[in-house]
Amino acid sequence: MEHYNMNLNLKVWRQKNSNSKGGFKMYRVENISSEMSFLEMFDVLNEQLIEKGEEPIAFDHDCREGICGACSMYIDGKPHGPWHGNTTCQLHMRAFNDGDTIVVEPWRAAAFPVIKDLVVDRTAFDRIIQAGGYISVNTGNAVDGNSLPINKEKAEASFDAAMCIGCGACVAACKNSSAMLFLSAKVSHLALLPQGEPERKSRVLDMVAQMDKEGFGSCTNTGACEATCPKEISISYIAKLNNEYLKAGLTKE
Amino acid sequence: MLDAKIPSGPIENKWTNYKGHCKLVNPANKRKLEVIVIGTGLAGASAAASLGELGYKVKTFCFQDSPRRAHSIAAQGGINAAKNYQNDGDSTFRLFYDTVKGGDYRSREANVYRLAEVSANIIDQCVAQGVPFAREYGGLLSNRSFGGVQVQRTFYAAGQTGQQLLIGAYQALERQVALGNVKQYSRHEMLEVVIVDGKARGIIARDLVTGKLERHFGHAVVLCSGGYGNVFYLSTNAMGSNVTAAWKAHKAGAFFGNPCYTQIHPTCIPVSGDHQSKLTLMSESLRNDGRIWVPKQKGDNRKPNDIPVEERDYYLERRYPAFGNLVPRDVASRAAKERCDAGYGVGTSKQAVYLDFASAIERYGKTEITKHGRDAETASHEEIVTLGKQVVKEKYGNLFDMYEKITGENPYEVPMRIYPAVHYTMGGLWVDYELMTTVKGMYALGECNFSDHGANRLGASALMQGLADGYFVIPYTIGNYLADEIYNKPISIEHEAFVAAEKKVAERINTLMNIKGNTSVETFHKRLGKIMWNKCGMARNEKDLQEAIVEIQALRKEFWKDVKIPGEINEFNPELDKAGRVADFLELGELMCIDALHRKESCGGHFREESQTEEGEALRQDNEFMYVAAWEFKNESNWELHKEALNYEVIKPTQRSYK
Numbered sequence: 001m002e003h004y005n006m007n008l009n010l011k012v013w014r015q016k017n018s019n020s021k022g023g024f025k026m027y028r029v030e031n032i033s034s035e036m037s038f039l040e041m042f043d044v045l046n047e048q049l050i051e052k053g054e055e056p057i058a059f060d061h062d063c064r065e066g067i068c069g070a071c072s073m074y075i076d077g078k079p080h081g082p083w084h085g086n087t088t089c090q091l092h093m094r095a096f097n098d099g100d101t102i103v104v105e106p107w108r109a110a111a112f113p114v115i116k117d118l119v120v121d122r123t124a125f126d127r128i129i130q131a132g133g134y135i136s137v138n139t140g141n142a143v144d145g146n147s148l149p150i151n152k153e154k155a156e157a158s159f160d161a162a163m164c165i166g167c168g169a170c171v172a173a174c175k176n177s178s179a180m181l182f183l184s185a186k187v188s189h190l191a192l193l194p195q196g197e198p199e200r201k202s203r204v205l206d207m208v209a210q211m212d213k214e215g216f217g218s219c220t221n222t223g224a225c226e227a228t229c230p231k232e233i234s235i236s237y238i239a240k241l242n243n244e245y246l247k248a249g250l251t252k253e
Numbered sequence: 254m255l256d257a258k259i260p261s262g263p264i265e266n267k268w269t270n271y272k273g274h275c276k277l278v279n280p281a282n283k284r285k286l287e288v289i290v291i292g293t294g295l296a297g298a299s300a301a302a303s304l305g306e307l308g309y310k311v312k313t314f315c316f317q318d319s320p321r322r323a324h325s326i327a328a329q330g331g332i333n334a335a336k337n338y339q340n341d342g343d344s345t346f347r348l349f350y351d352t353v354k355g356g357d358y359r360s361r362e363a364n365v366y367r368l369a370e371v372s373a374n375i376i377d378q379c380v381a382q383g384v385p386f387a388r389e390y391g392g393l394l395s396n397r398s399f400g401g402v403q404v405q406r407t408f409y410a411a412g413q414t415g416q417q418l419l420i421g422a423y424q425a426l427e428r429q430v431a432l433g434n435v436k437q438y439s440r441h442e443m444l445e446v447v448i449v450d451g452k453a454r455g456i457i458a459r460d461l462v463t464g465k466l467e468r469h470f471g472h473a474v475v476l477c478s479g480g481y482g483n484v485f486y487l488s489t490n491a492m493g494s495n496v497t498a499a500w501k502a503h504k505a506g507a508f509f510g511n512p513c514y515t516q517i518h519p520t521c522i523p524v525s526g527d528h529q530s531k532l533t534l535m536s537e538s539l540r541n542d543g544r545i546w547v548p549k550q551k552g553d554n555r556k557p558n559d560i561p562v563e564e565r566d567y568y569l570e571r572r573y574p575a576f577g578n579l580v581p582r583d584v585a586s587r588a589a590k591e592r593c594d595a596g597y598g599v600g601t602s603k604q605a606v607y608l609d610f611a612s613a614i615e616r617y618g619k620t621e622i623t624k625h626g627r628d629a630e631t632a633s634h635e636e637i638v639t640l641g642k643q644v645v646k647e648k649y650g651n652l653f654d655m656y657e658k659i660t661g662e663n664p665y666e667v668p669m670r671i672y673p674a675v676h677y678t679m680g681g682l683w684v685d686y687e688l689m690t691t692v693k694g695m696y697a698l699g700e701c702n703f704s705d706h707g708a709n710r711l712g713a714s715a716l717m718q719g720l721a722d723g724y725f726v727i728p729y730t731i732g733n734y735l736a737d738e739i740y741n742k743p744i745s746i747e748h749e750a751f752v753a754a755e756k757k758v759a760e761r762i763n764t765l766m767n768i769k770g771n772t773s774v775e776t777f778h779k780r781l782g783k784i785m786w787n788k789c790g791m792a793r794n795e796k797d798l799q800e801a802i803v804e805i806q807a808l809r810k811e812f813w814k815d816v817k818i819p820g821e822i823n824e825f826n827p828e829l830d831k832a833g834r835v836a837d838f839l840e841l842g843e844l845m846c847i848d849a850l851h852r853k854e855s856c857g858g859h860f861r862e863e864s865q866t867e868e869g870e871a872l873r874q875d876n877e878f879m880y881v882a883a884w885e886f887k888n889e890s891n892w893e894l895h896k897e898a899l900n901y902e903v904i905k906p907t908q909r910s911y912k
Binding site: 016017033034035036037039040043044047049050051053054055056058060061062063064065066067068069070083086090092094115116119121122123125126129130131133134135136137138139140141142143144145146148149150151152155156158159162163165166189190193195196 | 299302303306317318319320321322323324326327336338374376377378379380381382383385386387388389390391392393394410411413416417420423424425427428430431437439462491492493525526528529530531533534655658659660661724725728773775776817819820824825827828
């Protein structure tokens with residue numbers, strides 16, 4: 001792989017806090033190596049800003065290996081940027097060319113208010129899980145792990161849904177700011193397992209109610225969520241969610 | 254000598270006897286008892302959920318925006334459990350034995366036995382929570398082997414086992430939040446312990462969004478704040494992983510055990526330049542099929558595929574014919590360093606070795622052809638390679654993709670470049686058998702304690718320990734303490750101890766903000782990391798360590814004179830958060846060097862150049878160093894050493910050999 005250096009213009013959303021109005025600001029970074037990650041390029045920019053006595057740009061990040069779900073930049077009109085099935089932290093600068101102007105914004109959704117610059121509040125996701133995204137089993141109650149065989153394909157489908165990292169890119173990508181892909185992944189993960197059976201109906205009804213309460217929009221099946229999901233979670237889980245919801249609503253006691 | 258309060262009796266009965274005799278708290282009283290849990294990774298989330306289920310009033314704190322983001326989530330490989338589902342001779346005793354041996358005989362037998370004992374319950378609990386472990390076609394749980402042990406006892410969920418286990422624990426935690434048993438404080442950082450009459454009674458936390466300081470009371474404080482690998486700046490830890498909570502506890506009286514025991518993982522993606530912010534692990538499982546080599550000729554600049562096989566040095570196979578590429582982590586890491594230091598490293602930085610899958614691809618390709626009833630000799634090389642690549646993709650596809658994303662190179666075509674990186678810290682707060690630190694009412698669980706892995710941790714054991722501590726140990730041991738606390742009403746947060754602790758925190762933050770120097774926090778962190786890596790890293794010696802101590806002291810002075818922190822106190826200010834953490838790393842780094850200097854033996858991940866066998870292997874000095882070094886903080890640069898003797902009653906320590 002040939003490496004190269006580049007100079008870039010960055011148009012970044014700056015916002016002091018949730019009460020103030022934000023706006024774009026232009027920055028220039030030079031000699032950025034194609035081997036850097038996108039966040040390392042931001043580290044370089046922030047070091048520059050600190051040196052000049054300006055405030056660095058706040059952004060969420062932690063594991064920097066694509067699994068914790070903290071990073072959340074809306075890059076050139078796409079959550080997590082141009083690469084498919086990828087998080088911001090795993091986007092590398094060889095995706096860009098010398099002289100490019102890159103626009104960076106926070107997730108935009110009513111349910112994800114901006115805290116500062118590119119940092120948003122995603123606690124709505126925690127509250128959706130609190131509404132029923134679990135199996136009610138206390139520590140110490142479990143029977144032997146192999147007492148209940150689970151069909152391999154079902155277990156794998158459950159795992160595919162459980163891979164969701166809760167980053168919120170699906171919401172940011174959706175023109176309605178719908179959280180249906182996130183919700184459907186959790187409902188499907190648990191509904192596909194026999195352990196999830198006893199609470200299957202109440203879980204989906206309660207979680208959907210909480211999602212609506214948080215101010216997420218409706219799903220109109222545009223598929224933007226699936227296209228942007230860093231873990232490539234399939235939109236077919238939304239169909240499964242609708243199915244679960246309908247059945248639960250019709251058969252509720 | 255420190256007393257670990259290990260129950261008497263045969264090792265296999267200790268935990269059962271303890272549980273049968275420890276004090277209990279009745280349900281009505283549990284509601285009146287408050288417990289603070291710091292950190293929400295596997296240990297913290299499982300502890301908070303389990304304590305909430307029991308009826309205690311729990312508060313959790315994490316610096317991330319959600320408990321689900323704790324760094325346990327990044328663990329790839331798996332979790333060990335002595336289930337013996339494979340009928341291959343596994344047992345509680347074998348898991349116990351392997352863990353003690355892997356730790357190079359520097360862990361506490363009784364704790365490790367208990368860990369092995371509860372390991373099976375962890376799997377049951379996680380399955381019941383809906384953790385989607387890998388399964389066989391018959392619907393039963395699948396196992397794989399890991400880290401060179403002789404049985405298949407590792408449970409896994411593809412390459413995301415940590416994520417799935419953490420989500421299980423997080424969901425159990427969120428359920429308790431919904432039920433009102435747990436109150437959750439995200440984007441909060443613990444900055445001080447409050448001690449009243451010698452007992453931990455609460456904390457001072459900072460709300461990282463508003464910058465406001467808060468006082469929280471607890472009858473007990475449970476630290477689950479993870480490891481301190483980021484003292485090296487570059488590590489496989491998350492950017493936010495830090496020692497701050499554990500360090501505040503240490504300075505408030507909790508002894509720090511074996512701080513120098515660090516695990517350097519052999520297979521990580523190498524550093525590509527000064528901009529590097531973190532290192533990424535490639536699972537140890539790759540060593541099952543990859544062959545590690547460097548060119549035989551120094552400074553050979555040819556592309557790897559242009560170097561003929563006879564001009565390659567497969568140094569692990571050469572030095573360790575019996576174990577070859579499967580030697581333990583510490584041995585593999587040191588061997589890579591030795592080759593690079595001698596000038597045989599590869600890549601632009603020359604700080605890397607090749608991990609080559611060409612032989613595996615060819616071997617698997619031939620097997621595929623034979624499977625179809627053909628003679629492999631008749632197939633073309635191209636066909637063999639195509640089929641072989643498919644097999645490798647099935648086994649390691651996600652890791653190969655991750656490697657390609659980061660480096661831009663295709664590991665199916667060119668060998669991976671790898672180099673060792675800091676991964677895990679076996680040292681941590683000293684705890685007794687009940688996981689209580691030397692401060693009454695303050696506990697340490699998971700990676701932030703020192704107890705179970707000795708001087709080197711085996712693969713797939715970290716997840717096991719975090720969950721064992723949280724789900725199955727603390728719910729019993731904390732009751733034994735809290736049973737005597739039912740007479741004690743909550744202490745008002747207006748109590749002078751709370752006022753004083755908050756004042757101390759506020760003053761420190763003010764001091765930091767008012768330095769207004771010229772050098773960024775990041776710069777200091779990088780400089781500290783370089784000192785630690787070069788002088789207290791994979792190989793250590795007396796001269797280097799002595800120099801490192803002086804350099805760290807000087808760097809710390811410079812930090813407190815010249816650090817530049819932008820922004821204000823009462824706002825979202827990640828630079829300020831980081832400054833506090835780096836300030837603590839600057840103290841911890843010194844203690845690690847002091848500990849490494851005093852331990853004039855090699856053991857596990859701690860390699861003192863002065864103590865090695867003729868073949869250059871780690872040489873323990875059991876007569877002198879068969880103890881846990883527990884350091885008591887006195888004042889700046891001044892610690893007192895306490896020892897806990899390690900008595901091996903069941904296992905007889907021997908010299909490890911992998912020849």
